[in-house]
Amino acid sequence: MSVLASNLPTPKMPAVLVPAVAVVRSWKTPIVLGVFAVIAVVLFLIFGRSGTSRLALSTPSDFFQIPVIPVNTRLAGIIVPLLLVVIAVVAAVLVSRARKVPLWLVAVFAVLFLFVFLVWSSAGQTIPIAGLLVGAVGVSVPLIFGALGGVISERVGVVNVAIEGQLLAGAFVSALVASITRQPLLGLLAAMVAGTLVSFVLAAFSIKYLVDQVIVGVVLNVLVTGLTSFLYSTLLSPNTETLNSPPRFQRIQIPLLSEIPVIGPVLFRQTIIVYLMYIAVFAVWYGLFHTRWGLRLRSSGEHPQAADTVGINVNRTRFWNVSLAGAIAGLGGAYFTLGSVGGFTKEMTAGAGFIALAAVIFGRWDPIRATLAALLFGFATNLQSVLGIIGSPIPSEFLLMLPYLITIFAVAGLGGRVQPPAASGKAYEKP
Amino acid sequence: MSDPQSGVPVPGSEEIPDPARIPAQDQVLEPGQIPAEQTPPPAPPSRFSGVLREIMSGSVVISILAVVLALVVGAILIAVTDDGVREASGYFFSRPSDTFQAIWSAVSGAYSSLFQGSIYAVNRPGFAAGIKPFTDTLTFATPLIAAGLGVAVSFRIGLFNIGGRGPMLMSASAAGWVGFAFDMPFPLHLIVALAAGIIASAIWAGIVGALKAFTGAHEVIVTIMLNYVAFYLISYLLRTPGLLQAPGSNNPKSPPEKATAIFPHLLGPSYNLTIGFVFAVVATIIVWYLLNRSSLGFKFRALGENPSATRVAGINVKAMYIVGMLISGALIGLAGANQVQGSITTGFGSGIDAGIGFDAITVALLGRSRPFGVFIAGILFGAFKAGGFAMQAIEGVPIDIVLVLQSLIVLFIAAPPLVRAVFRLPAPNLQARVKRSSVSGRKAVVTK
Numbered sequence: 001m002s003v004l005a006s007n008l009p010t011p012k013m014p015a016v017l018v019p020a021v022a023v024v025r026s027w028k029t030p031i032v033l034g035v036f037a038v039i040a041v042v043l044f045l046i047f048g049r050s051g052t053s054r055l056a057l058s059t060p061s062d063f064f065q066i067p068v069i070p071v072n073t074r075l076a077g078i079i080v081p082l083l084l085v086v087i088a089v090v091a092a093v094l095v096s097r098a099r100k101v102p103l104w105l106v107a108v109f110a111v112l113f114l115f116v117f118l119v120w121s122s123a124g125q126t127i128p129i130a131g132l133l134v135g136a137v138g139v140s141v142p143l144i145f146g147a148l149g150g151v152i153s154e155r156v157g158v159v160n161v162a163i164e165g166q167l168l169a170g171a172f173v174s175a176l177v178a179s180i181t182r183q184p185l186l187g188l189l190a191a192m193v194a195g196t197l198v199s200f201v202l203a204a205f206s207i208k209y210l211v212d213q214v215i216v217g218v219v220l221n222v223l224v225t226g227l228t229s230f231l232y233s234t235l236l237s238p239n240t241e242t243l244n245s246p247p248r249f250q251r252i253q254i255p256l257l258s259e260i261p262v263i264g265p266v267l268f269r270q271t272i273i274v275y276l277m278y279i280a281v282f283a284v285w286y287g288l289f290h291t292r293w294g295l296r297l298r299s300s301g302e303h304p305q306a307a308d309t310v311g312i313n314v315n316r317t318r319f320w321n322v323s324l325a326g327a328i329a330g331l332g333g334a335y336f337t338l339g340s341v342g343g344f345t346k347e348m349t350a351g352a353g354f355i356a357l358a359a360v361i362f363g364r365w366d367p368i369r370a371t372l373a374a375l376l377f378g379f380a381t382n383l384q385s386v387l388g389i390i391g392s393p394i395p396s397e398f399l400l401m402l403p404y405l406i407t408i409f410a411v412a413g414l415g416g417r418v419q420p421p422a423a424s425g426k427a428y429e430k431p
Numbered sequence: 432m433s434d435p436q437s438g439v440p441v442p443g444s445e446e447i448p449d450p451a452r453i454p455a456q457d458q459v460l461e462p463g464q465i466p467a468e469q470t471p472p473p474a475p476p477s478r479f480s481g482v483l484r485e486i487m488s489g490s491v492v493i494s495i496l497a498v499v500l501a502l503v504v505g506a507i508l509i510a511v512t513d514d515g516v517r518e519a520s521g522y523f524f525s526r527p528s529d530t531f532q533a534i535w536s537a538v539s540g541a542y543s544s545l546f547q548g549s550i551y552a553v554n555r556p557g558f559a560a561g562i563k564p565f566t567d568t569l570t571f572a573t574p575l576i577a578a579g580l581g582v583a584v585s586f587r588i589g590l591f592n593i594g595g596r597g598p599m600l601m602s603a604s605a606a607g608w609v610g611f612a613f614d615m616p617f618p619l620h621l622i623v624a625l626a627a628g629i630i631a632s633a634i635w636a637g638i639v640g641a642l643k644a645f646t647g648a649h650e651v652i653v654t655i656m657l658n659y660v661a662f663y664l665i666s667y668l669l670r671t672p673g674l675l676q677a678p679g680s681n682n683p684k685s686p687p688e689k690a691t692a693i694f695p696h697l698l699g700p701s702y703n704l705t706i707g708f709v710f711a712v713v714a715t716i717i718v719w720y721l722l723n724r725s726s727l728g729f730k731f732r733a734l735g736e737n738p739s740a741t742r743v744a745g746i747n748v749k750a751m752y753i754v755g756m757l758i759s760g761a762l763i764g765l766a767g768a769n770q771v772q773g774s775i776t777t778g779f780g781s782g783i784d785a786g787i788g789f790d791a792i793t794v795a796l797l798g799r800s801r802p803f804g805v806f807i808a809g810i811l812f813g814a815f816k817a818g819g820f821a822m823q824a825i826e827g828v829p830i831d832i833v834l835v836l837q838s839l840i841v842l843f844i845a846a847p848p849l850v851r852a853v854f855r856l857p858a859p860n861l862q863a864r865v866k867r868s869s870v871s872g873r874k875a876v877v878t879k
Contacts, residue, residue: 209846226834233829234512397667
C-alpha cells in the first residue's frame, strides 16, 4: 500500500484537504480525523467488499507504461482503516501534549482515505486514474476561473456573489461571437468583455449607489439568467447553425511533457483555456502578494481608510479590479462553450458560480488555496461520474453532495479562523 | 427626526435613546421622510441592514418608476428580438414607419397579453371568465408570498437567507410523503401533511440559524450549500423504490397525493385558486403581528439593526438566530407544502420548488422585508408569472423575460439615485445629504 501511495498521481490531493483540518490548533483536527477513521472502519472494514481492484495509471500514448496495479480489496479494507485509526490516535496524543499535528500526517491520512475509498468502491473493476484526473481538471476549470475572480473581487472589498452571472454571460457571449466569427479566440475575448460588463453593473451599483453588494450579486445572477435564457430562446435556438455552433478549441499537446504518465494527460494535453488558467493562477497569486498592484488591491479591501490616507483612490481601485475579476470569471464561462460542451444551453453553468464562491471561502481568499479547493470540488464531482460508470455502492447523489457538505463543515468548523478581508462587503465613502 | 423646514436630519437626533427608533418599520411612515440613520458600529452582520433601509426608504414614486423603467427595458428586448421588427428594420431608411409599427405591435402585443394573462381577460365573455387570470395570479402569488415572508423574517434578523430552495424541497417532500403514504379523514390529513412540511422546512432552515449562532458560519454559504444538499437528498429519495418513488415506476417522481390531503378550491373547481391563498393571507397577518407587535419581533428587529447593541441589551442573540430561522423556515415550508398540496398534486419531482425559493429573495427585497410589502410584491410577481405564461403562449415571447423584469425592478428600487437620474427628477437637497457618520461614512439619504 505504501508503495502505491508514493506512486499515486495525487500529490496535490493532500494539499487540497489540508486547509480543512490541518491549521486548527485545537481538538478539531483529531476529532475530524477520528470521525473519518470511524467512517473508514465501518465502511471499508465492517462492510468490506472482496475482490480485486485494478488501478490503471497509464494511458496508451504515454512515454512508458506503468502496469495496471491490482489491489486485494478485502486486504486493503482491513489494513488501511487500521492505519487511519492509528494516525487519528497519534494526532490525539500529540494534541493532548499540546503539540501541533504535523501537516504531513494529515496529508498521509487524506491520501490513505482516498486510496481505500477508491479501492473499496471499485472492487472487481478497473479505475482509470488518469481519466479520473483529466475529467476532474476539466470540471474544475470554470470553478478555478470563477474562484480567481472571486478572490480578486473580495480582496479589493467587493463581495462577488455574481460569479454565476459572470460565468453564464461569458458562456453565452463566447458561444455567440465564436459562432459568428468562427474564431474561438475572439469568443474568448468576448467572454472576457461579457464578464467585465456584468462586473461593471456590480461595481457601479455597489460602489456608486452603495447598494448592498450581496443583493446586487444575487439580483445580477437572476438578471443574467433571464437575459441569456431569453436571448437563447429568441435568437440562438431558432438559428443554431449560425449563432450557436461555436468551433471548439483543439487540445494542444505539449511535446515531451504530455507523454509523462499520469501528469502528461492530466496537465499537458489540454485546450488553450486550461493553459491560460495555469498562467492566471500564477499571475493572480504573484500579483496579489508580490506587486504594488496587489498591495494596493489588498489594502483597499482590508483597510480602505488607511489606503485612502496614503493616496490610493479606493473606489477607483475597487472599480477596475472588480472589472478585472469579471473578465477572469468570463474566461471560465467560455470554457463551458468553447472548451467542453460546444454550444450554449439555458442555465448551463448550473450553479458552478456558487461552488466557485464556496471555493473562495474554503480557500480563505487565497488564489492558490482557492484553486486547490476548486480542484477538490471538481475531483469530487468527477469521481461521482466515474464511480457511476463502474457502479459504486454509494448512491451518486451522496457523492454529489460531498463538496457542499465539506464546505459547510469547513465554514462551520473553521468559523473562527476563516476571516474575510476586513472591509469586504462594505461600501467605502471618502470621509 | 428631521428638521421640518429643510428636511435636514437633525444632528444628534439618533443619539436620543428612544427604543422606538430601533424598529425599522417606524422609519417609512411617510413617503419621502426619512429619519436620520443610526450608524451601527462596523459589525459585520449589520452590513445588510443599511441597504435594506436604503430599499425601505425609497418612496412609492421611485417604486413605480422602477417598474416603468424595467418595463421599458423589457420592451426594448422584445422589440430587438422580434422577427417582424428585424424584417422591417432591414428597409428602415426607405420606410421607417414600418419599423415603428412593428415595434409597437410586438411590444403592445406582448404587454397586453401579459396584462390579459394576469389581471383581466378582456375578450372573454362575462366577469366570471374575465377575472380568471387574476385568480391565476393569486394562485401563483401564494407560494411567493409565503416564501417571501420567510425570507423577509430572516432579513429582519440580519441574515441574508439564500436558502429558499432547500427548505422548500424538504417541506414539499415531507408534506408530499404524508399526503400520499397515509390514510386519514379529510381535514385531518390536510393539516397533518401541512404541519409535516412546515416542521421539516423549519428544521432545515434552523440548521442555518444554529450554525450561525454557535460557529459563526456565514449564512450565505451555508444556505447555498444546504440548497444543493437538499436537492441531491430529495433526488436520491425520489429515485429509490420504497422511499418517495411511486411504486411500479422508474421515474424519479412520487405518487399522486391522496384527495384528503389536497387543498380544496376556494372559488369552485373552475378556478385554480385554493385555500392555500387564505393560508398565505393568514401568514402575512401573523408575521405582521409577530414583527411589529410582539416582543419577539422587537428582538428580531433589534438584532437585524445592531447585533452588538442587542447583545449588550441582554437579548439572547444565539437563541434569536435559531428561533428566527425556524420561523423563516416554517413560512417557506408553507410555500413548499402549497406546491404539493395545492399546485402540483399529481406527484412531484426534484424540481418541485420551481425556482420559488430564489424568487422569494427578490419578493422580500421588493417588499422591503415588511409583511404587507411582501404580500403586494408577491402578487406583483405572481402576476408576472401568470401573465408570462400567457405571453409565451400567445405572443411567443419566452417567459424568461419575466426574470429580467423582476431583477431590474429590484435593482432600480435599490438605487433611487439612478432612477432619479433617468427620469430627471430633482436631486435630493444636497445639504440634506451632508450628514455623515464619522464611523462608517454612510450618508443619510433623503429620497425626494
